[in-house]
Amino acid sequence: MLPGERLVLTTCVWCGTGCQFYLRVRDNRLVGVVPSRSHPISRGRLCLKGWKSFQFVHHPDRLKYPMIRNSKGQLERVSWEEALDYVAGRLMEIKRKYGPEAIAVFGSAKCTNEDNYVLVRFARATIGTDHVDHCARLCHASTVAGLARSFGSGAMTNSIDEIEDAEVILITGSNTSEQHPVIASHMMRALNRGARLIVVDPRRIPMARIAHIHLSHRPGTDIAWINGFINVIVNEGLADMDFVRNHTTGFEEMWEVAKEYTPDVVESITGIPKEDLIRAARMYASAEKAMIFYAMGITQHVTGTHNVFALANLAMVTGHIGKPSTGVNPLRGQNNVQGASDLAVVPGKLPGYQDPTDPEVRRKFARVWGVEPPAWKGFASTQVSDAIMDGTVKAVYIMGENPVRSHPDIRHIEEAFENLEFLVVQDIFPTETTKFAHVVLPATAWGEKDGTFTNTDRRVQRVRRAVAPPAEARDDWWIIQEVARRMGDDYGFEDPSQIFDEMASLMPIYSGISYDRIEREGIPWPCPSPDHPGTPYLHRDGKFNTPDGRGRFFPVRHVDPPELPDEEYPFYLTTGRVGVHWHTGSMSRRIHYLEREVPEPFVEINPEDARTLGVRTGDRIRVCSRRGCVEAKALVTDTVSRGVVFSTFHFEEAPINLLTINVLDPIALIPELKVSAVRIEKVERNA
Amino acid sequence: MLKRLTWEQVRDVLRNLEGMGYTVLHPAKNEFGDWIPRQGIPERWPEDFPNYLFPFLREIVLPSTEPVFDTADYRPIFHTYGKIAFFGARPCDATALAYTDAFYLERLFRDKHYEKRRKDLFVISVACTRPCENSFCRTMGAGPFAGKGFDIQLYPVEGLWYAEAGSDAARELLRDYPDADAGRLEEWRKKVLERFPLYDRTKLRYPVPSPVRDFLSDRCFSCGGCIWLCPTCTCYNERQPAGLNVVVREQDACLLSGYHRLAKGASLRPTMKEMMGFRYECKLGIGFCTGCGRCSTTCIGYAAMDAYLEKTLGGE
Amino acid sequence: MSMKLHLNFVNVPLPARIVSIVDEAPDIKTFVIRYDRSAQVLPGQFVMLFPGRLWEIPISVAWTGDEEIALTIARVGKVTSALFQMNVGDKIGVRGPYGRPWPMDLLRDGRVLFVIGGLGLAPVLMAFEQLNKATLVYGARSSRFLLYRDRYDRWKREGKEVLLTVDRASEEWDGHVGVVTTLLDEEIVSSHDYAVVAGPPIMMKFASEMLEKLGMESDRIFLTLENHMKCGVGLCGHCRVGDKYVCVDGPVFSLKEIRRLEEWAAGEVI
Ligand SMILES: Cc1cc2nc3c(=O)[nH]c(=O)nc-3n(C[C@H](O)[C@H](O)[C@H](O)COP(=O)(O)OP(=O)(O)OC[C@H]3O[C@@H](n4cnc5c(N)ncnc54)[C@H](O)[C@@H]3O)c2cc1C
Ligand code: SF4
Numbered sequence A: 001m002l003p004g005e006r007l008v009l010t011t012c013v014w015c016g017t018g019c020q021f022y023l024r025v026r027d028n029r030l031v032g033v034v035p036s037r038s039h040p041i042s043r044g045r046l047c048l049k050g051w052k053s054f055q056f057v058h059h060p061d062r063l064k065y066p067m068i069r070n071s072k073g074q075l076e077r078v079s080w081e082e083a084l085d086y087v088a089g090r091l092m093e094i095k096r097k098y099g100p101e102a103i104a105v106f107g108s109a110k111c112t113n114e115d116n117y118v119l120v121r122f123a124r125a126t127i128g129t130d131h132v133d134h135c136a137r138l139c140h141a142s143t144v145a146g147l148a149r150s151f152g153s154g155a156m157t158n159s160i161d162e163i164e165d166a167e168v169i170l171i172t173g174s175n176t177s178e179q180h181p182v183i184a185s186h187m188m189r190a191l192n193r194g195a196r197l198i199v200v201d202p203r204r205i206p207m208a209r210i211a212h213i214h215l216s217h218r219p220g221t222d223i224a225w226i227n228g229f230i231n232v233i234v235n236e237g238l239a240d241m242d243f244v245r246n247h248t249t250g251f252e253e254m255w256e257v258a259k260e261y262t263p264d265v266v267e268s269i270t271g272i273p274k275e276d277l278i279r280a281a282r283m284y285a286s287a288e289k290a291m292i293f294y295a296m297g298i299t300q301h302v303t304g305t306h307n308v309f310a311l312a313n314l315a316m317v318t319g320h321i322g323k324p325s326t327g328v329n330p331l332r333g334q335n336n337v338q339g340a341s342d343l344a345v346v347p348g349k350l351p352g353y354q355d356p357t358d359p360e361v362r363r364k365f366a367r368v369w370g371v372e373p374p375a376w377k378g379f380a381s382t383q384v385s386d387a388i389m390d391g392t393v394k395a396v397y398i399m400g401e402n403p404v405r406s407h408p409d410i411r412h413i414e415e416a417f418e419n420l421e422f423l424v425v426q427d428i429f430p431t432e433t434t435k436f437a438h439v440v441l442p443a444t445a446w447g448e449k450d451g452t453f454t455n456t457d458r459r460v461q462r463v464r465r466a467v468a469p470p471a472e473a474r475d476d477w478w479i480i481q482e483v484a485r486r487m488g489d490d491y492g493f494e495d496p497s498q499i500f501d502e503m504a505s506l507m508p509i510y511s512g513i514s515y516d517r518i519e520r521e522g523i524p525w526p527c528p529s530p531d532h533p534g535t536p537y538l539h540r541d542g543k544f545n546t547p548d549g550r551g552r553f554f555p556v557r558h559v560d561p562p563e564l565p566d567e568e569y570p571f572y573l574t575t576g577r578v579g580v581h582w583h584t585g586s587m588s589r590r591i592h593y594l595e596r597e598v599p600e601p602f603v604e605i606n607p608e609d610a611r612t613l614g615v616r617t618g619d620r621i622r623v624c625s626r627r628g629c630v631e632a633k634a635l636v637t638d639t640v641s642r643g644v645v646f647s648t649f650h651f652e653e654a655p656i657n658l659l660t661i662n663v664l665d666p667i668a669l670i671p672e673l674k675v676s677a678v679r680i681e682k683v684e685r686n687a
Numbered sequence B: 001m002l003k004r005l006t007w008e009q010v011r012d013v014l015r016n017l018e019g020m021g022y023t024v025l026h027p028a029k030n031e032f033g034d035w036i037p038r039q040g041i042p043e044r045w046p047e048d049f050p051n052y053l054f055p056f057l058r059e060i061v062l063p064s065t066e067p068v069f070d071t072a073d074y075r076p077i078f079h080t081y082g083k084i085a086f087f088g089a090r091p092c093d094a095t096a097l098a099y100t101d102a103f104y105l106e107r108l109f110r111d112k113h114y115e116k117r118r119k120d121l122f123v124i125s126v127a128c129t130r131p132c133e134n135s136f137c138r139t140m141g142a143g144p145f146a147g148k149g150f151d152i153q154l155y156p157v158e159g160l161w162y163a164e165a166g167s168d169a170a171r172e173l174l175r176d177y178p179d180a181d182a183g184r185l186e187e188w189r190k191k192v193l194e195r196f197p198l199y200d201r202t203k204l205r206y207p208v209p210s211p212v213r214d215f216l217s218d219r220c221f222s223c224g225g226c227i228w229l230c231p232t233c234t235c236y237n238e239r240q241p242a243g244l245n246v247v248v249r250e251q252d253a254c255l256l257s258g259y260h261r262l263a264k265g266a267s268l269r270p271t272m273k274e275m276m277g278f279r280y281e282c283k284l285g286i287g288f289c290t291g292c293g294r295c296s297t298t299c300i301g302y303a304a305m306d307a308y309l310e311k312t313l314g315g316e
Numbered sequence C: 001m002s003m004k005l006h007l008n009f010v011n012v013p014l015p016a017r018i019v020s021i022v023d024e025a026p027d028i029k030t031f032v033i034r035y036d037r038s039a040q041v042l043p044g045q046f047v048m049l050f051p052g053r054l055w056e057i058p059i060s061v062a063w064t065g066d067e068e069i070a071l072t073i074a075r076v077g078k079v080t081s082a083l084f085q086m087n088v089g090d091k092i093g094v095r096g097p098y099g100r101p102w103p104m105d106l107l108r109d110g111r112v113l114f115v116i117g118g119l120g121l122a123p124v125l126m127a128f129e130q131l132n133k134a135t136l137v138y139g140a141r142s143s144r145f146l147l148y149r150d151r152y153d154r155w156k157r158e159g160k161e162v163l164l165t166v167d168r169a170s171e172e173w174d175g176h177v178g179v180v181t182t183l184l185d186e187e188i189v190s191s192h193d194y195a196v197v198a199g200p201p202i203m204m205k206f207a208s209e210m211l212e213k214l215g216m217e218s219d220r221i222f223l224t225l226e227n228h229m230k231c232g233v234g235l236c237g238h239c240r241v242g243d244k245y246v247c248v249d250g251p252v253f254s255l256k257e258i259r260r261l262e263e264w265a266a267g268e269v270i
């Protein structure tokens, strides 16, 4: 490398694609990125976030010292000793007084598998609580719940490598080119090789502009169009009935429902012209290899799990599953949301999707952890605010999350957090959540720590330390281990590879993986033994991971979203992200080029609606729902259809989740973030 | 001057350069299978070296971020990698260096930061024998042999290394080696040239036909990759990074909307189509493209020069 | 740090001092800066200004004095806001002067019509004051935004015609109301040999089109472009239009040159 510089290969910190690249290090600072041509996913390609990823690491706002809130209500710098003693002492006190169920723990999809594993052990063994959750609740809880029931495994069925061989690609509820740019790149390659692209999305996203068919449905009507596809496919004899007979159960019950969804019915519910629906259904069904990709547009609904069932039904009806370049592929948002889910940073599970009520499993964990994990099922993060309000939860320990901004109905969660007896937040930047914390602990950021991430196609890949952390920031796993030690539970980890070995020994899906094996290239789980090559696609030959080995059809019906536009609130509000920003913006808004691309909040509105309201691009508008109002600049664009407005949740200045509705999917407990009803007003400037 | 050297003699030249205080960099595959420059004198020439994906040569003279002055006392800050002998530069990159030299040193204002680093750089290019991924260097007149931008250009001819001197320093270094037969080299060059595709250069000109521009714009996702990797992209931005008392200049990319934004959020080129036009004006209109193919390798949307070529030449 | 070294580095500002700050209009101030290279400034040139943080911005020199330059600045964004927080006596970074000036030799030859909007008066002020046979047609948002009002009487005394207009009338205004192009007609255009246009982009576009329609040839109309500039010395690439770099090849261009650039930049075939 150039004199005075080093290169460190690592995995990208933003999305779940799992690109790898080299960080350039000069004088203990990150100064740039060099792409890796040999990496199987990125192949020398990166999105702007990846290219400029390093810039947030050295931002002066980084948390540098442990802090405890003093009697005046201010955070005051203390020593690590003092902070750790205090945290351990308070947690023990609360546990003694109210029991372990009074403590909830949030993990993070931005942290490594190792960090999350130590957190999970801390929660379930040291504290003894099952209230463990992380932000996957807000994105793919419905995927995990849905696909686990349909197929027996709640992850992407196929791998990114296989995309280029697909004949048809169906994208729904994923703005792939902005949210998973390098996955979109693999799709572009498939298109160049002759594949057809179907996009079903209420917005005319960039992928829709190059699609062969774009179906624009009303927000919240996904089940209707998917059932419509199935209806056309079965009625036209395009279904793979051999596959259905040999590898699935429940087709009849499903068909009882789906047969009602004729193209006419679907058109009236979704607004999709029936000719287009039929054309798209035929295209999907008649391909040899067809892949479905989806993301938050499917999952962040009250019907999120049902939407996922519907997609699974569609893939099974056509036999597009269990073969290369097919399947139902949820695109996981966060870099390590797959890993955090694998490690059971969710209630009611143990690492590796193991059942905490299974005595065999309990014994296995008890042998390593010294105690048996709780057998009860804890709260989802979206239920925690209610649990705090009714006094069940007294203390919350958060590692690397900002629930005060990312969760729906912000007011409610703020109120709850104010009521907490004890809140510990471990993070790299001050956030809206640290404002409520009693103790703030500075953690090392990506680029400063070793570990692994598991990307959206289940590939376990190395993350490497390139520079030293600022001041007194410490690795997340170290912090938790130190707290645990003070609570009388010593894990004895000295470095992340030890942690990995322990967790792999407990998780059959990871058990063949070790740092040595993934030094050069990641391995997709399941990888049950050291000589197993890993599993690029699941359910080979139609063998599902369900108890009877068969895929399950679930009949699902369209129901209206909990809130529909009416006279008072005539617009659909749908929320999402833009390509250059990340979630609550605490990292991306500290990166110059990302911030410069989209420096301020905006609301997309269709040209015709804009004309009626007398709004032009750049005008300030106020968006109000039954729960509150935010102001932002209008962006007039045909990306959204009439009657729909779109905004993002990146900006503190316009916290859009003030407006969304706190109604949860009853199965996955994921909030409805994609549909709410709003009214738009132009803000008149006093001249 | 054209000389004839054995591989051992090539290594002697590199040793001499080391003796003169240069750090020698040469191509090597790292443990992950990527080509990254390595310090020291190579044992052998890696036949399979295509080119670096990252434009390290540009990086040496024009780092993608560098501090330029101190905000407290306006003291200039000068970042350098020291004296570097860059062995194994590909001809396209040597040509690119000649372009950036002309831009940074031969116009109204000379850039001292660039100039000082350039003076400390000794370039030994090695002629290519096979076209690499996505390249069309021959069409752009930048490969497989460089006409400028090198101190020494080596040709691997029949087990020997023919050495062409491009600077006085190089002539001095090569003086004592036997002369080579220019005719032999010419024959070799002709043979090699035939392996390289040649497109109709007259069609690779600005302006970009409108349908092509639409096609490319629809597929550009503004990652900036084609620019971060372009050996001739030199646009930069200056700013004070948060928390530091220096102004840095860092490479900027004209396919990012922020590049074109004016005060109050107005923009000179509000649409992707206009930004795309702006880029092609520069690369093909002004003529800064060397045909190295990096942009095509890194383009997320498969909408870089290779797509341009295919669309304008219509499969010729 | 020796001056010599500074001069070597074309993108490092020189330290200078603010000697006075004058309020011109709402959110518009003139900063007078002690700068020992003021004598080199030609009409229409600009300097790069650095408020000690953030980044540098290009600002036209409105007038010069003995080792002094005056810059009239509107607060529109980050750097200009930082400048507005500065005080007399503060250190400020300056580089320049840069850019192609107004073609004064040519303009001295004939009668020059200045068609100016708003802040556009700053970059033409020196040129206007140095020419003898010149007419100023000047428009602003409202009368409060007319710049350098204390100079108008002197200009009139010197025999220059000064025509003013405002977009929005206020009580104390009894002059012409309307955008600046409403003051243009065939008579005024035909009685001048050259035109100088400066102001907001939209205004420049309409004014130059109008001048041309009224009979002024495009190589006799001169404009000053305000592109995004980062370096001012032709290196950073931001200000490029077509194959020209506005900071060194401009900012002053004739309409004819701009037309050629635009054609080149539009670059459409088919
Ligand atoms: C030749 C010329 C002469 C001029 N003369 C005058 C004059 O006499 N008086 C006057 O008032 N104005 C003049 N201007 C305009 C003046 O330069 C702009 O108003 C000024 O640059 C606005 O700066 P700002 O930072 O306040 O605005 P902002 O809107 O904050 O930023 C302006 C530009 O900086 C870019 N930018 C934003 N963030 C960053 C960042 N972090 N790093 C780097 N760049 C960033 C933006 O993309 C935008 O293009 C002139 C311009 C030119 C080209
Ligand atoms: S696509 Fe995702 S993983 Fe790849 S560089 Fe972009 S943010 Fe990182």
Ligand code: FES
Binding pocket: C228, C229, C230, C231, C232, C233, C234, C235, C236, C237, C238, C239, C240, C245, C246, C247, C248
């Ligand atoms: S301002 Fe940098 S090139 Fe003109």
